[in-house]
Amino acid sequence: MNAVTSPTTSLDCLEYWANTTPDKVYLTQPFPDGSTIDITWKQVADQVARMAAHLRSLNLPAQSNIALLGKNSAHWILADLAIWAAGHVSVPMYPTLNGDTAAYILEHSDAKLMFLGKMDGKVDSWNDVKNVIPDDLPIISLPMSPRNDTPAWDGIIASTAPEPLHYPQPDDLATIVYTSGSTGRPKGVMHDFKSILSVASGLKQLFPVTNEDRMLSYLPLAHVAERAAVETLSLFFGVHLYFANSLDTFQEDLQRARPTLFFSVPRLWTKFYLAINDKLPPKKQKLLFNIPIINRVVKKKVLTQLGLQHCRAALTGAAPLPPEIIAWYRGLGLELLEVYGMSENFGYSHANPPGKARVGTVGVPNPGVEQRIGDGGEVLVRSPGQMTGYFKNPEKTREDLTDDGFLKTGDMGEVDADGYLRITGRVKDLFKTSKGKYVVPVPIENRFNHPKLEVVCIAGANQPQPCALLLLSDEAREEMRSPEARALLEKELAEVLKEVNASSEPHESLAFAVVVKDPWTMENGMLTPTMKIKRNVIENHYTDRMDNWYAERKPIVWE
Incomplete structure (x- = not known):
């Protein structure tokens, strides 16, 4: 079986x-x-029906916004479905x-309840977020929640009889997705059910996917990329x-x-690449890859080590990935x-x-x-997956859409004769040097490649020439060490x-490159949360050191 024939939600x-x-399963x-559990489709439907019945018993206003906080888990998706099946709207929150920002989203979204999932305060922000959750906000804990003083998913499921699901209309509001806030306060992007499903019906025309395929969910489900490419698909x-x-345990x-299908972001594809290079240096790879048989x-062994030996298609998105790594x-x-x-x-472009x-290129429409x-x-871009607008922000909605309904992406690009789009940078990433010349950082970052580099950030606003971090x-x-x-x-x-x-315009020639000391996280x-650099935060962090670095007049500076 390939797919549902004509779903509306x-x-x-x-x-x-x-x-x-x-x-x-x-x-x-x-x-x-170390244990695992398998949940069948029948069990998913049963648990969703029971939790939806419980949510309806709370008599929340129709289409209440319900927050969903936690790392990826099976019950994250169950909670998302239960929120919809009870006639409400899900508001995912990044676990980092x-x-x-968490306090802002809870207040701005008018959240009436929170599902709290997998968090431990080790590689997430629970130790910070737990202090800003309003005392009067009802909480339901999913398995692996850090709270044991709230009603819990398993207990509610055991004590609640299933009821028929509420089936929303395609135009009903389904979710409010808050942006990752790379340029300021996150915006609440509103999506209805038809925009969510557009990504799946579109992919059906592009690539054969069946119910025999397998995927791993590990990127934040709070982001549309994982929500579209993994949950919805x-x-x-x-x-x-x-x-x-x-x-x-990621390798395990x-x-x-x-x-068989795998989606990741450039920073992780780069990490995988660097990890292999560390074990099998590029010179040795080149030698082995050129020997017949x-x-x-060797190539199969490398893919097996990555856990991708069965993968027939892999996707990368959210930021550019250097062509050499692709x-x-x-x-x-x-x-x-x-x-x-x-x-x-909703990632459908x-x-x-x-x-x-x-x-x-990022391909064709x-x-x-x-x-x-x-x-x-x-x-x-005008897409079937287009938002209905920004929550509580009609002015920003009007600002980001043209009169004929195209979304202003904020990305700069070029389209070739066959319709393939090449992203050349972000409009807001442009900066001026002290000579009044504009610098477009992304193409320079994509050319600055070395096997030991994980991320490059071009900076230097108001300086004579740009530099590389x-x-x-x-x-x-x-x-x-x-x-x-080091030498x-x-x-x-x-x-x-x-x-x-040598391949840059004179005004984009880099004065020097700085090897920074501390990681960017x-x-x-x-x-x-999707591992894109927050350019303004990084630049501000190093601002007070820039003048000294320029004064050193060295090609490579060590922080």
Whole structure:
């Protein structure tokens, strides 16, 4: 079976699979003690019906906004479905939000209740967020919740009889997705049920997916990328969905899932790439990959080590990935396809078609999507997945949409003769040097490549020339304890700097590159929950050191 035939909401998908394949496992959840549980489609439908009945018994106002906080888990998806089945609206919250932003979202969204899921205060922000949850906000704890003083999912399910589900209309508000806040306060993006399903019905025309496929859910479900590419697709196509337990067990979780479809973001694709390079240096790879017969064995071994030996299609999105890394994965036999979308169109915008991908582009418009280039080179998109607007912010809604309904993406781009879109930067990322020249950072960042670099950020607003801030991989930072390794890397980075400048316009030539000392993380506010750099935060962090670095007049500076 390929997919539900004509669903209007995600709940129709749940009903279809619960009726046609009731005993097939839908969700597999690992626990910290090493155990796992399988939940069938029939059990999912039963638990959702029981929780929805409980929510209705609370007599909340119709279409109340209900917060959903926690790391990815089977019960995160069950709670999302139960909220809809009770006639309410889900408001997902990133598990890495700081307390201030969490408090803002709870207040701004008028949340009437919270589902609290998997949190432990170790690699999430529970220790900060727990102090800002209003005392009068009702909480229902999912399995692995840090609270044991609230009504719990399992107890409610055991004591509540199932009732018929509430089936919303396609135009009903389904969810309010708060943006990751890379440029300020997060905005509440409103999506109805038809915009959510658009991504699945569109993919059906692009790529064959069946209920025999497997996926691993580990990127934040609070973000539309995972919500669209994993939650929605799994419901629509009946895909078996596995979850990751923790960062420490990620390899084990991957091996358990053996995903046939895999979605990740550039920072993690880069981490995987660097980890392999650390174990099998690029020079040795090149040698082995060029030996007949042996090359197939080595490549399969590398994919097996990554847990992707069964993967027939892999997606990357949310930010650019250097073409060299895409080519490396393709060289292994993994078709890595760049896709493009935003919170405002539920991630449904562009994709590279299988077998027709063009490296360096985000592909062509998905079925039903229109594109054009507007003033200043800004990419404008009109999509079936388009938001109904920003919650409580009609002014911003009007500002971000053209008169004929195209979304102003804030991205700059170029479209080739065949309709493939190349993203060239963010409109707001442009900055001026002290000479009054504009610098577009993203293309320069994409050219500054070295096997030991994890992230590059081009900075230098109001300075004579731009500069590069370089974050090394974890392994490389350890290696730099050795003076010899540091001297060698400095020499290599100076060569990269020289090559980048040779292909840059004079006003975009980099004065120097700084190897920064401390990592950029979600916890210190330098990365969004989807691991994109918060450019303004990073630049502000190093502002007071810039003048001294420029004064040193060295090609490579060590912080």
